[in-house]
Amino acid sequence: MHSKRIDHLAAWLSPLQRLMMMLGPLLALVVVDNLVPALGLLFLTWVLAQMAGKRVNLFYFTLLALSIVGFALLNPMGRVIWDLGWLRLTQGALEEGLLKATRLIGMVFASLAGIHRALRLPGRLGRFWALVLSYYESLLNLRKRVTVKHWVESLDEVFEEVFPTNSSNPNEPSKEEASITHHPGWAGWLVVLMVWGMSLVILIWGGSLSR
Amino acid sequence: MPSPNKIPREKLLAFLSALGLFFAVIEYLLPKPVPFMRLGISNLPLVLMIDVLSFRELAILAGVKVLGQGLINGTLASYVFLFSTVGTFSSLVTMVGVHRLFRHRLSLIGVSLWGALASNLAQLLLSVFILLGQGAWMIGPLILTLGGVTGFLIGWFAQMFQARSVWFQRVRHALQAN
Numbered sequence: 001m002h003s004k005r006i007d008h009l010a011a012w013l014s015p016l017q018r019l020m021m022m023l024g025p026l027l028a029l030v031v032v033d034n035l036v037p038a039l040g041l042l043f044l045t046w047v048l049a050q051m052a053g054k055r056v057n058l059f060y061f062t063l064l065a066l067s068i069v070g071f072a073l074l075n076p077m078g079r080v081i082w083d084l085g086w087l088r089l090t091q092g093a094l095e096e097g098l099l100k101a102t103r104l105i106g107m108v109f110a111s112l113a114g115i116h117r118a119l120r121l122p123g124r125l126g127r128f129w130a131l132v133l134s135y136y137e138s139l140l141n142l143r144k145r146v147t148v149k150h151w152v153e154s155l156d157e158v159f160e161e162v163f164p165t166n167s168s169n170p171n172e173p174s175k176e177e178a179s180i181t182h183h184p185g186w187a188g189w190l191v192v193l194m195v196w197g198m199s200l201v202i203l204i205w206g207g208s209l210s211r
Numbered sequence: 212m213p214s215p216n217k218i219p220r221e222k223l224l225a226f227l228s229a230l231g232l233f234f235a236v237i238e239y240l241l242p243k244p245v246p247f248m249r250l251g252i253s254n255l256p257l258v259l260m261i262d263v264l265s266f267r268e269l270a271i272l273a274g275v276k277v278l279g280q281g282l283i284n285g286t287l288a289s290y291v292f293l294f295s296t297v298g299t300f301s302s303l304v305t306m307v308g309v310h311r312l313f314r315h316r317l318s319l320i321g322v323s324l325w326g327a328l329a330s331n332l333a334q335l336l337l338s339v340f341i342l343l344g345q346g347a348w349m350i351g352p353l354i355l356t357l358g359g360v361t362g363f364l365i366g367w368f369a370q371m372f373q374a375r376s377v378w379f380q381r382v383r384h385a386l387q388a389n
Contacts, residue, residue, distance in 0.1 A: 026288055071343035104290050104342070111281075111288040119282065128225060132275060135229035143233075152375045163226040165218065165381035 005053035009191075015119035017188040021048075022114020024196035028203050029106045035095055037206020038102040044198055045109035054112040061108075065101040072097025138162045218385040224264075224271055227256045231276035235295075251330050251361055253280065254302055258323045258369040261310050263383050273303045290342065297337055298330040305329035319373065320366030327362025331355050 009018060025045050032038045049056055078092025121129050142158045160166070235253035253276055257269055264272070277296045281287030286295075306326040309317060331354050338347040373379055 022288060068343060071346040074346035075344055100342075108286060108289040108291065111286050111292075115282055115287045117282050128221070128275070129279070131222065131225040132228045132232065132279060135226045136232050136279075139229055139233045152372055155372070156376050156378045159376075159378045163223070163378075165378060165385060 005055060007053035008051045009048070009053075009113070010116075012191050013188040014185075015116040017192055018052075018114050018116050019119060021192045021195045022110045024192070024199040026107060026110045026114070028199040029103050029110065032103065032203060032206070033099075034206050035099050035102065037202050038099055038106065040202040040206065041199060042102050042106040042109070044195070044202065045106045045113060048113035048195065049109040052113040056109070056112070061105050065098075065105060068101040068104065069094065069097035072100065135162060218382060220268070220386070223382065223386075224268055224275075227260060227272055228275035228279065231256045231272060232279040235276055235280040251298065251302065251327055251358065252365065254299065254323075254326060254330070255365050255369060257303060257306065258319055258326065258365055259372060259379070261306060261319070261322060262314075263386055266307050269303060269307065270300075273299045293341075294334050294337060298334045301333035302326035302330035318366070319370040320363055323366030323369065324359060324362040327358040327365070328355065331358035 013021060025041055025048070028041050029038070029045075032041060046056065073087070073089060073093050076088050076090040076093055077096065078090050080088050081091050081094070082089035117133070120126055139158070139162055142161060145158055146154045231253050234255055238252045256276075257272060260269065260272070277292065277299050278287070280295055281292045286292050303326070305328070306322050309325045310322050313321075335347060335351055335354055338350075339345060
């Protein structure tokens with residue numbers, strides 16, 4: 001059974017501040033050109049994703065990393081470190097594969113930590129998005145009523161309840177969508193600055209900004 | 212059938228987007244043979260509504276689905292979002308294209324198979340040029356076969372639902388009367 005994860009970042013950061021916080025490590029992952037600082041950034045983003053209460057499936061990401069590295073090894077480059085006969089394992093290809101995998105996975109972790117569903121989109125799109133989320137919540141709440149044996153009938157019932165077609169006033173979706181909107185406070189901006197600072201320090205320490 | 216009620220198109224689009232989102236989240240949780248590929252289950256509302264909504268409305272549906280998927284799953288700033296966007300829109304354009312070309316000669320299963328093929332080919336190309344390099348062609352047959360299976364199932368599901376759902380018939384009737 002899965003326990004409910006606690007979003008520790010919610011106490012400090014508004015959805016907008018979260019987004020700003022994410023941009024630091026994300027930009028750093030774009031410019032990093034060395035495996036060691038990339039691994040540092042990966043660790044930082046993993047910690048942030050954990051703090052955001054996101055479930056990180058290590059098996060999935062290990063498989064992803066292995067497939068990226070595996071495919072990179074098919075294009076030999078640089079010094080041969082292991083010759084299997086049918087495959088020459090080269091240092092350049094291995095390093096490039098590892099760097100690419102670290103970057104991509106780090107970006108996913110940064111995204112997991114920085115994107116919050118309560119992030120308000122501007123204008124008409126924002127209003128439409130709020131409506132979508134309301135229907136989504138209603139569908140989630142009723143999903144257990146769908147049965148495999150009578151899937152059409154049970155889906156019909158759920159759809160009719162969430163979006164009625166036989167009443168004069170099509171359903172207004174439930175208003176329970178939690179708009180977790182914290183006003184951006186100075187403590188939140190401090191956290192944003194800290195994360196940006198840490199990303200910069202990792203880049204400088206790894207020598208990615210000195211080349 | 213009694214006289215249809217007016218259905219606000221914007222609300223219907225929001226509901227269908229939510230449905231796409233619901234399937235997208237299920238898809239995200241399903242184990243996949245190659246982690247970055249999308250199976251396309253979340254395209255079900257697009258297939259279902261292909262002969263009911265305009266291209267613009269279908270594009271809104273597709274756009275909200277990929278954006279929502281990125282926001283809810285938290286993958287908006289990652290390669291997953293790119294794969295999802297390219298896969299969804301290439302599938303949409305292909306499905307609408309073949310549906311308009313062969314309207315009465317192609318079932319929803321055929322439309323969905325074409326959509327799956329387009330989506331998987333686009334994602335394969337992205338893998339070659341962005342993620343994995345030329346070696347990605349090796350997984351092409353596996354991806355296209357799996358895409359074919361899910362494409363068939365989605366098309367079959369949509370066809371059955373269109374034929375048997377009272378809710379769908381009411382929506383179609385109301386939209387045609389609007």
